[in-house]
Amino acid sequence: MLSILRRRAAAGGSDAVLLSERLRKSCAAAMMRFQGYTTAAKEMTVREALNSVLDEEMSADPRVFLMGEEVGEYQGAYKVSKGLLQKFGPERVVDTPITEAGFTGIGVGAAYYGLRPVVEFMTFNFAMQAIDHIINSAAKTNYMSAGNISVPIVFRGPNGAAAGVGAQHSHCYAAWYGSCPGLKVLVPYSSEDARGLLKAAIRDPDPVVFLENELMYGERFPVSAEALDSSFCLPIGKAKIEREGKDVTITAFSKMVGLSLEAAEILAKEGISAEVINLRSIRPLDRSTINASVRKTNRLVTVEEGFPQHGVGAEIGMSIVEDSFGYLDAPIERITGADVPMPYAANLERMALPQIEDIVRAAKRVCYRSVPMAATA
């Protein structure tokens, strides 16, 4: 189209030139808009999202630094810190000896002084060797020092089950950390969650436990232009309604959000409209969003990977009983992992974790549809 205008302009004179100029600009604008749509359709894996946040936050604030096993030379045990050592140098990306208690304590000490460490655990299972520092040195310190010592630290790493890694590599710690005052606990699901929540965590003055998921690292999600902006931040303590519905509320976090969405698809075909809530934050828990949803649907299924006793679902259930009891049309159901240390054999592991069918059956049960009770192998 521009070439036609050019020929005409060449023929016409100054008016034509102006016209072609204006048209060229509007075409350019249209192309920009078109590019805008393309940007909105940009996809990013969760791993890339986390990497981009670390890169941007370390560039923006010289106090932010990353510390953990294999984060530097090895590019990160799960490659989340790829390229960062090369870009920022060994002072900002610190490879540590094998001592979770040691480097967690060091991170806390650095935070006491005023730096903003991001401490990576190869998995949160290993963070148990540092739990004293996380709870007693980080979570409680602002309170116990009467506000004199703040701890702007982020503890991050994969949490929960992976695939075939056994009991000491599959524990979910959401309920553990979620019970502790002084901590904030975040659970991203998508790449946008990863970007917005990790940025919020790094910028937050309080200690934040950031529970990722190994199996989600490679998952690709579309990311909006807004989310790609370096100032993008999601609020801590607000859940996201991933899918609206009116018959039953399903709450989930991390990988289980994906399963819940798939369950919702299946339920829709059977005439049950499920509302899926992505918690995003375990502490603070977005009780108002969950309660508002249950007041609308009157039925609740909570989903989590972790062990059943004292789990996240137990807390959510009690919140509903406390605030929305009169709205319930059915007892609350919780779908959790089995009450056993995670077995290794693939078939056993499958039976120890929530599957899509479990969520579908639970939703049907609370809707009083007839359905067999037990899971089949």
Next chain:
Amino acid sequence: MDLQVLDFPGGKVAFTSKMQFISETSEKRVPCYRVLDDYGQQIEYDCSAQVNEELAVKMYTDMVTLQIMDAIFYEAQRQGRISFYLTSMGEEAINIASAAALTNDDIVLPQYREQGVLLWRGFTVQEFANQCFGNKVDYGKGRQMPIHYGSNKHNYFTVSSPIGTQLPQAVGAAYSLKMDKKSACVAAYFGDGGTSEGDFHAGLNFAAVMEAPVIFFCRNNGWAISTHTREQFRSDGIVVRGQAYGIRSIRVDGNDALAVYSAVREAREMAIKDQRPILIEALTYRVGHHSTSDDSTKYRSMDEIEYWKMSRNPVNRFRKWVERNMWWDDKREVELRNDIRNQVLRAIQTAEKCEKPPLSDLFRDVYDTLPSNLHEQESQLRETIKSYPKDYPLDVPV
């Protein structure tokens, strides 16, 4: 020729065909550095021990203040006026002399028996009393049990009960000083018992690898509550562990104020100039019980305690040296002791009469900003208090 050289990760090492195990102990224990003998006389002329009159008198008066403050606060606990106390009796030289060798820019991470360091830096007897009584002017807002002091302006990190956690934290703080290129170091204190914690290993190992400017100061006072050092470890004390981590170390007589002062001065210079950690083991004796919750006569003899309290007293020993220099006399001694005693008693009375912290301090500082759920809880609590005033004592402010 027996000795040839091999190349391994970690560097070249000579090898030998004679199989020889390194003994678990060396024939002689690592000697202990001291400047003053038991009678307060300087053993050798040593420039590093140069302490002028002004400094010496401040050191001595602070040691006496610490002694008296400890004694009276201990008694206050026995009288039921405070719930808990922990003295530094026998370790006055360690507390005051080490503090004197540091500057106010050096960050101190204490265990819990180093109140003298805070005293040296200017924390007043009244401020100590306020924390012990948990009143409304306590900098800790009544959040902690007694002796858990902390003061940002004195660069003294709040005492935390778990043993040894301050060691890796000290490395983190030192790393931050290093990144900021500050001419300051971190001084982390701990006892003989604390060296058994995993954090000791992690802290020292890391400090060496990261080349962090930390002074690791071990108060080896012979006892961890009722556990004697023989049941705590089998090494020759703590000083020998330094080399195992690649850390320069020294053993000093912890009851010799001048030795402690010189060693810490030197350690500080090396730590900052070379950017390296230093380990100091100060040998001493815990004269008091572990705390007011302990009766140490149950596991050690009264004679042993008396011996250390009288003949090996670090305060008396330093006093003799100060007096020999004509910088102190009996008259000033009596005046000082009376003066401090009155000060401490008054501070206790004032702290005791002072109001407790208000209700609003219950919910704050859990997070940087008050979250909505705690705001709700506070309102609910206030409502409950209004509805049932008989259940809430009048002397607790809301």
